[in-house]
Amino acid sequence: MKTLPITDDTHVLVLTGAGVSAESGVPTFRDAGGLWEGHDVHEVASPDGFARDPLLVWRFYSQRRAGMEGITPNGGHHALVALERRLGDRFLLVTQNVDGLHRAAGSERLIELHGELMRSRCTVCDRPPFEDRQAYKPGVAPMCGRCKAAGKDALLRPHIVWFGEIIDRAYLARIERFVDTAGRRLVFLAVGTSGLVYPAAGLVDAARHAGGTSWLVNAEAPANVERFDHVVLGPSGTVLPGLLAN
Ligand SMILES: NC(=O)c1ccc[n+]([C@@H]2O[C@H](COP(=O)([O-])OP(=O)(O)OC[C@H]3O[C@@H](n4cnc5c(N)ncnc54)[C@H](O)[C@@H]3O)[C@@H](O)[C@H]2O)c1
Numbered sequence: 579m580k581t582l583p584i585t586d587d588t589h590v591l592v593l594t595g596a597g598v599s600a601e602s603g604v605p606t607f608r609d610a611g612g613l614w615e616g617h618d619v620h621e622v623a624s625p626d627g628f629a630r631d632p633l634l635v636w637r638f639y640s641q642r643r644a645g646m647e648g649i650t651p652n653g654g655h656h657a658l659v660a661l662e663r664r665l666g667d668r669f670l671l672v673t674q675n676v677d678g679l680h681r682a683a684g685s686e687r688l689i690e691l692h693g694e695l696m697r698s699r700c701t702v703c704d705r706p707p708f709e710d711r712q713a714y715k716p717g718v719a720p721m722c723g724r725c726k727a728a729g730k731d732a733l734l735r736p737h738i739v740w741f742g743e744i745i746d747r748a749y750l751a752r753i754e755r756f757v758d759t760a761g762r763r764l765v766f767l768a769v770g771t772s773g774l775v776y777p778a779a780g781l782v783d784a785a786r787h788a789g790g791t792s793w794l795v796n797a798e799a800p801a802n803v804e805r806f807d808h809v810v811l812g813p814s815g816t817v818l819p820g821l822l823a824n
């Protein structure tokens with residue numbers, strides 16, 4: 579069985595996508611054909627969609643919050659925590675997932691690029707995003723308590739980076755710094771993400787540019803496999819513990 583080549587100065591940058599949580603029972607959008615109750619996911623995960631129909635968008639996210647009940651991290655999440663404990667600051671985990679499972683497993687050097695399902699923020703005031711695990715009843719769109727106290731009505735929204743929104747510059751800068759510091763010592767590992775769309779595609783190119791090597795663990799081969807130096811096909815929950823064993 580293949581194992582990731584790790585020496586005393588290897589720096590590992592990991593990017594995970596929906597596939598890493600699939601074995602925990604969190605469905606990927608792709609599995610559902612990109613649809614939710616007949617709606618294109620773009621419709622319920624975009625600023626335009628929210629402006630058009632906030633109740634629909636809140637129903638979608640409330641359903642996803644409720645769907646997390648009883649869901650726990652799998653062997654893939656745990657293997658990444660074990661690797662982080664070995665490498666310390668020579669490890670960085672970037673996830674496109676919003677499910678919070680990496681954090682629940684114990685990952686600390688973690689960037690949740692697309693936000694967090696279990697947080698909300700106000701659409702009007704600058705109150706920081708706050709923990710919100712509530713699955714609101716259909717027909718309910720929650721309002722900001724702080725704005726209400728000031729006599730204003732303001733909708734809350736999920737703390738998620740929607741289609742067409744931009745990723746926090748500070749996150750991208752932290753990733754760039756990690757890649758620059760690592761240089762040729764970088765091992766980039768993409769897991770459970772097609773590897774073809776941004777940011778996965780951008781990161782694999784950055785890793786190559788820095789002189790590092792790139793790995794992909796995914797259920798199926800992407801159209802453009804040559805982009806990665808090594809590809810391991812299989813479910814990440816069972817593949818990662820072996821691949822990351824020392
Ligand atoms: N858990 C979550 O937080 C969650 C769930 C759905 C979607 N999303 C986000 O929405 C966006 C689009 O989602 P998407 O579902 O199209 O994701 P995606 O395009 O990243 O596709 C998921 C990939 O995972 C692979 N995969 C499926 N099961 C796997 C397994 N057990 N092991 C390894 N690989 C596996 C699939 O072959 C596919 O290539 C992404 O940003 C994604 O992270 C997040």
Ligand SMILES: [Zn+2]
Pocket residue numbers: 700701702703704705722723724725726732
């Ligand atoms: Zn507010």
